[in-house]
Amino acid sequence: MHAFANPTRFLRIAKPATSWLLLVGVALAITGMAAGLSLTPPDYLQGETVRILYIHVPSAWLGMAGWLGIAAASISQLVWRHPLAAVAGRATAPAGATFAAICLITGSIWGRPTWGTWWEWDGRLTSMLVLFFLYLGYIALASAERERGGEGRIAAIYGLVGAINLPIIHYSVLWWRTLHQGESIGLTGSSIDNSILWPLPLTMIGFTCLFASAVLMRIRGELAETKVEARMRRMSR
Amino acid sequence: MSQWPFVVGAYSVAILLTAGLVTWAYGSMRRAEAAVDEISRK
Numbered sequence: 001m002h003a004f005a006n007p008t009r010f011l012r013i014a015k016p017a018t019s020w021l022l023l024v025g026v027a028l029a030i031t032g033m034a035a036g037l038s039l040t041p042p043d044y045l046q047g048e049t050v051r052i053l054y055i056h057v058p059s060a061w062l063g064m065a066g067w068l069g070i071a072a073a074s075i076s077q078l079v080w081r082h083p084l085a086a087v088a089g090r091a092t093a094p095a096g097a098t099f100a101a102i103c104l105i106t107g108s109i110w111g112r113p114t115w116g117t118w119w120e121w122d123g124r125l126t127s128m129l130v131l132f133f134l135y136l137g138y139i140a141l142a143s144a145e146r147e148r149g150g151e152g153r154i155a156a157i158y159g160l161v162g163a164i165n166l167p168i169i170h171y172s173v174l175w176w177r178t179l180h181q182g183e184s185i186g187l188t189g190s191s192i193d194n195s196i197l198w199p200l201p202l203t204m205i206g207f208t209c210l211f212a213s214a215v216l217m218r219i220r221g222e223l224a225e226t227k228v229e230a231r232m233r234r235m236s237r
Numbered sequence: 238m239s240q241w242p243f244v245v246g247a248y249s250v251a252i253l254l255t256a257g258l259v260t261w262a263y264g265s266m267r268r269a270e271a272a273v274d275e276i277s278r279k
Binding site: 047056213 | 240241243244246247248250251252254255257259261262263265266268269270272273276
């Protein structure tokens with residue numbers, strides 16, 4: 001892990017990885033969504049709306065995984081002072097916020113025909129909305145800190161504190177049994193029939209690759225911006 | 238009530254936002270790397 005803290009070594013791996021992740025991500029996401037829209041049967045209870053599963057579940061996973069990445073980057077920054085940690089945290093936040101937003105919007109659209117309402121202050125929905133606002137706060141704080149020339153320590157502390165929300169989101173369906181259904185996909189199995197479930201791994205991996213590709217692009221962009229700023233400072237002396 | 242408009246709406250939102258994220262990330266990366274190339278040539 002420490003080996004990748006060197007930006008030059010990191011870029012040697014990140015440059016080809018960005019294109020590969022993008023290509024694999026686009027291919028798997030399109031295949032999974034096409035299969036989910038045309039090759040799976042409608043659910044006996046939810047009908048055609050069950051197809052929203054193939055985009056809603058990956059976006060929920062990536063919304064949460066994004067903040068897990070920010071928390072890991074925050075620990076790296078505060079404990080080991082990795083030079084790339086703050087950059088990685090800042091690069092992850094817009095992608096995480098986007099997928100948290102997709103999760104909220106697709107969940108709301110799914111809720112209307114299933115529950116009869118666009119929104120309910122249910123434990124899962126509310127904690128996910130809190131995550132989205134945490135992302136907005138992180139983006140504002142981290143960019144303000146960067147503009148002032150700070151090391152990003154305040155944003156790192158905020159990233160760690162915000163991680164408290166992740167177990168709340170995960171266990172919300174057990175703690176507050178309201179509208180959102182309980183866990184139907186776990187590590188040991190799923191209560192969803194295989195005839196409906198099979199395209200889900202395709203979109204899960206596909207959107208994860210797209211997420212990773214977007215994060216790598218942002219890291220490369222930030223490293224390049226830092227290089228330009230450093231050169232400009234040297235030239236102005 | 239037809240359920241397909243909800244499905245199409247949800248997929249459209251997911252595709253548009255994901256494509257927007259990737260396009261924005263790619264554009265800002267290309268601009269920054271082009272600026273590095275430009276300043277290296279000077």
